[in-house]
Structure formats: C-alpha cells, structure tokens
Amino acid sequence: xxxFILIAxxxxxxxxxxxxxVIQKDLLYAVMATGIISLILSILYxxxxxxxxxxxxxxxxxxxxTIIFVITIRNTVRMEDESDKKEKFKSAVK
Amino acid sequence: xxxxxxxxxxxxxxxxxxxTFFDIGFGQPHFxxxxxxxxxxxxxKTQSPLTVSNAVTSIVVNFRGFDTLGxxxxxxxxxxxxxxxxxxxxxxxxxxxVFFSASSIVTSGxxxxxxxxxxxxxxxxxxxxxxxxxxxxxxxxxxxxxLLMLLAYENYSVSxxxxxxxxxxxxxxxxxxxxxxxMHGGTFxxxxxxxxxxxxxxxGGIIPIIYIAVGFKVxxxxxxxxxxxxxxxxxxxx
Amino acid sequence: MDSTYFxxxxxxxxxxxxxxxxxxxxxxxxxxxxxxxxIGLSVIDSGLNLLIxxxxxxxxxxxxxxxxxxxxxxxSVSKMVDPxxxxxxxxxxxxxxxxxxxxxxxxxxxxxxxxxxxxxxIKNLKW
Amino acid sequence: xxxxPVLFIAIPLxxxxxxxxxxxxxxxxxxxxxxLVLTYLLILAIxxxxxxxxxxxxxxxxxxxxxxxxxxxxxxxFSGFLVTLMIFLGLLVWAYSYRFKRNVDYExxxxxxxxxxxxxxxxxxxxLTGDIFNMFVFIEITSISAYGLTAFxxxxxxxxxxxxxxxxxxIASTFLLLAIMIIYSQLGTLNMADIARxxxxxxxxxxxxxxxxxxxxxGIEAEIxxxxxxxxxxxxxxPGPVGAAFAGIVVKAAxxxxxxxxxxxxxxxxxxxxxxxxGMITLIIxxxxxxxxxxxxxxxxxxxxxxxxxxxxxxxxGTKEGVFAALFLMLNHAITKSLLFFSGSYLVYNSxxxxxxxxxxxxxxxxxxxxLFAIGAFAIVGLPPFAGFWSKLxxxxxxxxxNMILIMVLVLMVSVIELVYYLRVxxxxxxxxxxxxxxxxxxxxxxxxxxxxxGAAILLIGFYPDAVTGILHKASATLVDKGQxxxxxxxxx
Numbered sequence: 045x046x047x048f049i050l051i052a053x054x055x056x057x058x059x060x061x062x063x064x065x066v067i068q069k070d071l072l073y074a075v076m077a078t079g080i081i082s083l084i085l086s087i088l089y090x091x092x093x094x095x096x097x098x099x100x101x102x103x104x105x106x107x108x109x110t111i112i113f114v115i116t117i118r119n120t121v122r123m124e125d126e127s128d129k130k131e132k133f134k135s136a137v138k
Numbered sequence: 139x140x141x142x143x144x145x146x147x148x149x150x151x152x153x154x155x156x157x158t159f160f161d162i163g164f165g166q167p168h169f170x171x172x173x174x175x176x177x178x179x180x181x182x183k184t185q186s187p188l189t190v191s192n193a194v195t196s197i198v199v200n201f202r203g204f205d206t207l208g209x210x211x212x213x214x215x216x217x218x219x220x221x222x223x224x225x226x227x228x229x230x231x232x233x234x235x236v237f238f239s240a241s242s243i244v245t246s247g248x249x250x251x252x253x254x255x256x257x258x259x260x261x262x263x264x265x266x267x268x269x270x271x272x273x274x275x276x277x278x279x280x281x282x283x284x285l286l287m288l289l290a291y292e293n294y295s296v297s298x299x300x301x302x303x304x305x306x307x308x309x310x311x312x313x314x315x316x317x318x319x320x321m322h323g324g325t326f327x328x329x330x331x332x333x334x335x336x337x338x339x340x341x342g343g344i345i346p347i348i349y350i351a352v353g354f355k356v357x358x359x360x361x362x363x364x365x366x367x368x369x370x371x372x373x374x375x376x
Numbered sequence: 377m378d379s380t381y382f383x384x385x386x387x388x389x390x391x392x393x394x395x396x397x398x399x400x401x402x403x404x405x406x407x408x409x410x411x412x413x414x415i416g417l418s419v420i421d422s423g424l425n426l427l428i429x430x431x432x433x434x435x436x437x438x439x440x441x442x443x444x445x446x447x448x449x450x451x452s453v454s455k456m457v458d459p460x461x462x463x464x465x466x467x468x469x470x471x472x473x474x475x476x477x478x479x480x481x482x483x484x485x486x487x488x489x490x491x492x493x494x495x496x497x498i499k500n501l502k503w
Numbered sequence: 504x505x506x507x508p509v510l511f512i513a514i515p516l517x518x519x520x521x522x523x524x525x526x527x528x529x530x531x532x533x534x535x536x537x538x539l540v541l542t543y544l545l546i547l548a549i550x551x552x553x554x555x556x557x558x559x560x561x562x563x564x565x566x567x568x569x570x571x572x573x574x575x576x577x578x579x580x581f582s583g584f585l586v587t588l589m590i591f592l593g594l595l596v597w598a599y600s601y602r603f604k605r606n607v608d609y610e611x612x613x614x615x616x617x618x619x620x621x622x623x624x625x626x627x628x629x630x631l632t633g634d635i636f637n638m639f640v641f642i643e644i645t646s647i648s649a650y651g652l653t654a655f656x657x658x659x660x661x662x663x664x665x666x667x668x669x670x671x672x673x674i675a676s677t678f679l680l681l682a683i684m685i686i687y688s689q690l691g692t693l694n695m696a697d698i699a700r701x702x703x704x705x706x707x708x709x710x711x712x713x714x715x716x717x718x719x720x721x722g723i724e725a726e727i728x729x730x731x732x733x734x735x736x737x738x739x740x741x742p743g744p745v746g747a748a749f750a751g752i753v754v755k756a757a758x759x760x761x762x763x764x765x766x767x768x769x770x771x772x773x774x775x776x777x778x779x780x781x782g783m784i785t786l787i788i789x790x791x792x793x794x795x796x797x798x799x800x801x802x803x804x805x806x807x808x809x810x811x812x813x814x815x816x817x818x819x820x821g822t823k824e825g826v827f828a829a830l831f832l833m834l835n836h837a838i839t840k841s842l843l844f845f846s847g848s849y850l851v852y853n854s855x856x857x858x859x860x861x862x863x864x865x866x867x868x869x870x871x872x873x874x875l876f877a878i879g880a881f882a883i884v885g886l887p888p889f890a891g892f893w894s895k896l897x898x899x900x901x902x903x904x905x906n907m908i909l910i911m912v913l914v915l916m917v918s919v920i921e922l923v924y925y926l927r928v929x930x931x932x933x934x935x936x937x938x939x940x941x942x943x944x945x946x947x948x949x950x951x952x953x954x955x956x957x958g959a960a961i962l963l964i965g966f967y968p969d970a971v972t973g974i975l976h977k978a979s980a981t982l983v984d985k986g987q988x989x990x991x992x993x994x995x996x
Contacts, residue, residue: 175691219651309520
C-alpha cells in the first residue's frame with residue numbers, strides 16, 4: 045500500500061512539474077522543474093530495474109542539461125514575456 | 139484558434155499512442171507468439187563467449203557497438219556545431235562572460251571534491267562491464283567535475299587544445315580498435331582479445347578498452363560543450 | 377499486496393509518460409519564447425525515454441546484471457528485464473543532450489542578433 | 504575484393520576524429536583530407552558496385568554477430584547505386600567549396616569541412632544500414648551536421664532557419680523512436696530483414712500506427728508536404744554548395760528510408776496509393792509555391808520539394824517500371840539540382856537579398872555559368888535533349904502502364920508550371936538589362952570545373968540514356984525483390 049502511494053506521488057509530481065515547466069513565466073524556475081522531472085525519472089528508472097539508464101539520466105538530465113539551460117538563461121533573458129527587458133534593449137540601441 | 143488546433147492534434151496523437159501502448163501491455167512478455175526475441179540471444183551470449191556481467195554494456199559496446207560509434211560521433215558533431223554556431227573572431231574572444239560569484243566555502247570545497255569526482259568517473263567507466271555505469275556515465279561525471287571547477291573559480295580554464303587532442307585520440311582508439319578487429323577477425327569491432335573470467339576486471343575482451351575510450355571522449359566533449367557555452371557573451375547586439 | 381494496485385500502476389506508467397510527452401508537445405508548439413520551446417522539447421524527450429524503459433520492464437524482474445552469485449540463485453535469465461530498450465535509451469539520452477545543446481547555442485545566437493527571444497518579433501522568414 | 508562496405512563509415516569517422524589533430528600540423532590539411540577520403544570512397548564504391556552487379560549483394564556483418572543478432576550493412580545494386588551517387592556528389596560539393604572562405608579563419612574552415620563530411624557519411628549510413636535503430640543514429644548524425652551547416656553563415660536569418668530545422672528534427676526523432684519501439688515490443692528484433700519476415704505476425708493496428716509514425720518522421724526529412732516548413736528557409740540560408748548537398752544527398756537518403764520501410768519492411772500494398780496521394784499533393788503545392796517566390800534559392804528549394812513529390816508518385820505505382828522511373832528521377836534531380844544550386848549561387852553571389860531580379864543580364868558577364876544554369880533549368884523541366892526528358896518520359900510510361908491517366912495529365916500540367924518559372928529566370932539572365940547595383944562574381948576555377956562536369960553529365964545522359972539505364976534496371980529489380988533481400992541477409996552463417 046505504502047509502495048503504491050509513493051509511486052503514485054512520484055507520477056503526480058512528474059506530471060505537475062512538467063505542467064509547471066511549460067506554464068511558468070520565469071524561465072529559471074521552469075528549468076528547475078525540468079531538473080525535477082529528470083530526478084524523478086531517474087528514481088523511476090531504478091524502480092524499473094534500469095540502473096544504467098538511471099545513472100545516465102541523473103548525470104546528464106539533472107546536472108548537465110540543467111546547467112546548460114541556466115547558463116543560456118544568464119546569457120539571454122530570465123522572463124518569458126520580457127516586456128521590461130525589451131524596453132531596456134530598445135533604449136540601448138537608440 | 140491555434141491553441142485549439144494544437145490541442146485537437148495532440149489529443150489525437152495521445153489517444154493513439156496510449157491505445158497502442160496499452161495494447162502492448164506493461165510488465166509482462168509482450169512479444170508476438172512464435173517469435174524468438176533477440177534479447178534472449180543477447181543474454182545468453184553475454185555470459186559466454188563475452189563474459190561480461192552487465193548485459194546493457196555488452197549490448198551497447200559489442201552487439202550494437204556500431205550504434206555507440208555513431209553516438210560518440212553525434213556528441214563530437216554537437217561540439218563542432220556548437221563551436222561553429224557560437225564562433226567569434228579572434229579579437230572578439232574575451233574573458234568568460236558567465237560566472238557565478240562563489241564563496242570561499244564553495245571554492246575550497248570544490249578543490250577538495252574535484253579529485254574525488256574525477257576518480258569516481260574513472261571508476262565508473264573502468265568498471266562499466268561489471269557494474270551499472272560505463273563510458274557515458276563516467277564521462278559525464280568527469281565533465282561535472284570540471285563544471286564544478288569552472289563555476290567555483292573565475293579564472294579556471296581548460297586548454298582547448300588538450301581537450302581536442304584527448305577527444306581525437308579517444309575517437310581514433312575506438313575506430314582503430316574496430317579496424318583492428320576487422321583485420322584480425324574479418325568484421326568491424328570484432329573481439330580479438332582473450333575474454334577472461336566473468337566478474338573479473340580483466341574480462342570482456344575489447345569491451346573495457348572501448349568503454350574507457352568512450353569515457354575519455356565523452357568527458358572531453360561535454361567539458362568542451364560547457365566551456366564553449368560559458369565563454370559566450372550574450373549582451374552584445376551584432 | 378493487492379494486485380489491483382499493480383494493475384492501476386500499469387496504466388499509470390504509460391499514462392504518465394504519454395501525458396508528459398503531450399505536455400511537452402503543447403509547450404513546444406504553442407509557446408512564444410524560444411527557450412520555452414527548447415524546454416518543451418526536452419520534456420518530450422523525458423516522457424519518451426520513460427515510455428521506452430517501461431516497455432522493457434517485467435514484473436518481478438531483476439536488473440540485467442550478472443552479479444556474482446546471480447546464476448546460482450536464479451538458475452535462469454528469464455527473471456531479467458529486457459536489456460535492449462535500456463541500451464537504446466542510453467543512446468537516445470546522449471543524442472537528445474547533443475541536440476539540446478545545439479538548440480541552446482542557436483538560441484544564444486538569435487538573442488545576440490535580435491535582442492529578444494520572442495518568436496513573433498524574430499520572424500524574418502516566412503513559416 | 505578491394506574493401507568492404509564498413510569502410511564507408513569507418514574511414515570518414517576516423518578522418519573526422521583525426522582532422523583537429525592534422526589541422527595543428529598544417530592548416531591546409533583540413534581542406535585536403537576530406538577530398539582524399541571522398542576520392543578513395545568513390546573508387547571503393549565504384550569497385551564494389553561493379554562487383555555487386557556481377558556477383559550479387561554484399562552483406563557486411565559488424566562485430567562478428569550474424570543478423571538478426573548484430574547490426575549489418577547491405578550493399579546491393581540499389582543501395583550501391585545510391586551510395587555511389589551520393590559520394591560522387593559529395594566529392595563535387597567538396598571540390599566546389601575547396602577555396603570557399605579562403606580568407607576566413609582556420610576554425611570555421613575546419614568545422615565546415617568536418618560537418619560536410621559527416622553529412623555525407625550519415626546519409627551513406629542511412630542507405631547502407633540494415634537495422635532500424637542504427638538508421639535512427641545515422642539520421643541524427645546527418646541532421647546535426649545539417650543544423651550546423653544551415654547556421655554556418657553569420658547572417659541574421661540563418662540561425663532562425665536552423666532553429667526551425669532543429670525543432671522539426673527533434674519531433675521527427677521522437678516519432679522515429681516511438682515507431683521503432685512499437686516494432687521492437689511486438690517482434691523482439693531490430694533487424695530490417697528479420698522484421699520483414701515476421702511483420703505479418705504483428706497486430707494490424709499497431710502495424711499501421713508504427714508505419715504512420717515512421718512516415719511522419721521521415722517525411723520531415725524528405726520534405727513531404729505538410730512537414731516541409733523548414734526546407735525553403737534552410738536551403739535559402741545555407742551556403743550555396745550546402746543547398747546542393749541537401750537536395751542531392753540528404754533528401755535522397757530520407758526518400759530511400761521511406762521506400763525501404765514501405766516496400767521491404769511493411770510490404771503495404773495499400774499504402775502505395777497513399778504514397779501517390781501525398782506525392783501528388785506535395786508536387787502541386789510546391790510547384791505553385793515556387794512560382795510565387797522572389798528569391799532564387801527559395802524557388803530552387805520549392806522546385807526540389809516538388810521533384811521529391813514526383814519521386815514518391817513514381818515509387819507509389821508499385822511496379823518495377825515505377826521504381827525505375829523514380830530512381831532515374833532521383834539520379835537526374837541530384838545532378839541537375841546540384842548544378843542549379845552551384846551556378847545559381849554565383850549568379851547572385853554578391854547580393855544580400857538574393858532576389859531573382861538580380862540575375863538580370865548576367866549572361867554578358869558570366870557566360871558559362873549562365874549557360875550551365877540554363878542547361879540545368881531545361882533539364883529539370885524535361886525538355887528533350889537533356890537528361891530530365893528521359894526520366895519524365897519514364898514516369899509517363901510507368902503511369903500509362905498502371906492506367907493512371909489522371910496522374911499523367913497532372914504531371915504534364917506541373918511540368919508546364921515548372922517551365923514557366925524556370926523560363927522566367929532564364930529570360931531575365933539573357934534578355935534583361937543588368938541592374939546597376941549588382942556586381943557579377945567570376946567563378947573560381949574549381950567551381951567552374953565542377954559545374955562543367957555536371958553539365959557534361961546532363962548532356963551525356965540526355966544523348967545516351969543507355970549509359971545509366973542498365974544499372975537502374977538492376978537496382979530497381981533489387982528493390983522490388985523483397986524475398987531475395989530477406990534471404991540474403993538472414994542466410995548468413
């Protein structure tokens with residue numbers, strides 16, 4: 045029973061974080077949500093008896109993909125609608 | 139309007155995908171009656187003649203080793219494309235544009251952790267044929283070690299030349315071992331070394347060699363990816 | 377353990393994976409921000425990989441590793457889960473990372489040229 | 504025997520890994536090495552093709568595991584013909600761009616030639632491999648090189664075209680993996696011949712779903728109608744020779760994959776009509792779009808999409824004549840469209856907009872390039888003394904054999920549209936006055952030689968079609984004979 049509830053929570057958390065990753069306006073939080081998806085995925089891979097894949101997902105999905113996204117966000121913009129950012133950019137060009 | 143169309147499309151796609159996979163079924167043998175799946179052959183041949191403990195490793199490196207050669211090529215190309223897309227002329231190359239101000243706890247902690255991480259990575263790819271893990275996982279772990287150093291120290295830099303030398307040599311080792319097998323046994327990537335005793339470090343023939351080469355290659359490539367992106371200056375309008 | 381729970385879980389693995397894929401597709405097709413599109417693509421990859429690994433799973437199976445003493449204990453390999461999907465996912469994850477890195481590099485360059493990530497303002501080319 | 508098919512993959516990969524090291528020794532080497540590799544592979548391909556036409560197909564086993572356990576490469580008359588064609592074109596693209604960007608830094612040159620070589624290797628791998636997952640890996644190698652080459656120029660739009668391509672390509676690989684896994688979960692194998700042997704055991708619904716996923720995924724790469732949004736931009740923004748490589752090499756590989764799935768693996772006789780339908784829609788929409796284009800390269804891109812539609816129609820007849828016509832079309836399209844891209848990019852060399860109006864009066868300044876462009880244009884429309892005439896004729900014959908009069912009428916109508924928009928350009932080149940702000944650029948010697956070779960090939964096939972029809976007949980017979988393919992692959996010991 046407790047096993048069932050734990051796994052159900054993992055599934056729900058995964059769906060919730062993917063929804064969050066898609067609708068969140070702050071891209072940094074959205075990227076963190078994709079990191080959480082990868083973390084849950086790697087737990088699920090362990091439960092599905094795939095330790096190799098779990099190790100890969102933990103290293104690539106959680107660490108590397110997230111950090112590359114974060115660096116890209118630092119290089120570009122943090123907000124999805126970027127209305128204030130755009131103002132600044134236009135005034136800088138003029 | 140566009141959203142509705144997309145939702146309709148996705149609902150159709152989702153319905154058919156879900157129905158398909160429920161048809162396949164979960165957790166029980168799903169192969170059609172009368173076929174003998176290749177996985178049985180893989181599992182049998184993994185024990186002998188290959189004497190590899192980790193069946194995933196034997197598939198990735200030996201049975202489907204050609205895929206893995208393609209896969210490291212994809213990473214190699216990704217680094218090349220990344221460099222080409224973000225290329226700047228010599229006079230434009232400046233200091234690192236992105237750094238995260240790190241406290242002294244982080245810097246000294248990183249210094250302590252870095253050798254341990256590299257050691258862990260090496261352990262993972264050397265034992266790829268015995269335990270979970272292998273070249274890809276070990277390589278990624280090594281790359282995260284370099285990532286930690288790059289984040290902790292503003293001035294930490296990795297020699298671009300060294301990276302590309304390691305990458306090239308590892309790639310040549312992989313393809314070269316394959317060609318040696320071709321000369322020795324008549325087929326590309328054929329095993330030409332004694333296979334040893336199962337669950338020993340020296341077992342599995344050429345599999346550990348290839349996985350070590352993959353580990354070096356993936357480590358160098360991913361470090362290159364992080365390094366290139368970190369040195370990208372975003373604010374200019376060119 | 378009641379078997380109906382497991383029955384529910386059967387549907388839940390595939391259901392979750394397909395749902396995550398669809399959410400990713402929605403994000404990639406509807407959102408206006410280039411970074412959001414790339415995030416959507418990586419969410420699609422996550423769902424897809426879960427789906428593939430789930431295909432290889434057998435109930436009560438063990439990981440496909442012949443650790444010392446495995447054969448003495450189990451006598452046969454029929455208790456092992458299918459290693460092939462795992463090997464394929466390993467390849468797919470690494471390739472997916474390469475593509476994501478390339479996409480992000482393009483995002484950085486587009487930002488360098490246009491100063492924005494909104495596709496409505498970038499669109500010089502007809503779709 | 505001079506070599507085996509695995510060298511087509513192993514040698515370029517080895518060279519690609521070596522190139523950064525060689526570049527440290529002497530920078531010129533990164534330009535020379537790809538040419539040497541491609542020359543060697545072309546000789547190898549011709550030798551092997553010669554061998555195969557006499558002695559039957561070569562099945563190469565990887566890592567010593569016979570199919571269906573391991574991965575195998577199949578070099579038969581059909582795949583051998585395509586491989587030879589691709590490597591020949593690849594060599595020409597290399598020669599054309601040898602002095603390309605002479606003045607720029609060393610790094611972009613290294614990356615350009617690396618990506619170009621990998622683009623060709625990936626396409627050759629798609630054609631040679633006999634394993635569906637291995638094909639996925641090669642498709643990814645090809646696409647990643649294509650993304651990089653599309654974004655090679657630093658212009659404003661190239662990154663956007665490339666991003667579009669990345670998006671479509673990621674969605675394609677998602678569908679491809681889904682389809683591969685559906686098949687694996689049913690049949691427990693990834694080998695094409697083994698799947699083809701067992702496909703009738705599969706649940707029909709799952710079979711149709713996986714086929715649709717395959718066609719969706721490969722349709723994105725092969726520029727089939729609703730999925731080709733990326734193509735015109737990628738062609739227009741990529742460097743000129745790369746456009747030729749896309750039209751001549753990458754698309755051919757993708758069409759090959761569709762045909763391999765339809766004919767050999769799934770053996771869906773019903774889907775042949777489906778192929779005719781999507782091919783026809785692609786053809787009509789692309790040609791009507793081409794007539795409205797204002798930029799030369801976009802016009803050529805739409806024309807290329809249309810030709811691919813015609814190839815699918817010809818394959819869709821399902822007869823040996825249809826396959827022959829389709830192969831002939833692929834050959835002619837590869838040669839002719841490369842010539843058009845090569846000469847076209849010199850006609851608008853110094854312009855930023857690359858509009859069609861800027862080719863006005865170029866015949867006085869670039870007489871040979873203009874003449875070659877005109878030859879290419881007439882050949883692709885299908886006017887008599889050129890190569891394209893025979894392929895269009897064979898499509899007509901195949902359609903007539905299958906009693907598809909409507910298709911014949913439609914193909915003729917589309918040819919008229921093609922004639923209109925190509926004549927419009929040729930007319931501007933020869934009979935308009937030069938615009939004041941355009942500056943003609945003399946082609947380099949190697950570019951000129953490449954274009955002359957292609958022009959000569961068009962004229963040669965135009966006057967002596969028998970030079971190629973023999974091999975095309977053998978290749979089409981190989982493709983249609985599914986039982987022989989399965990037998991060849993699975994009888995290895």
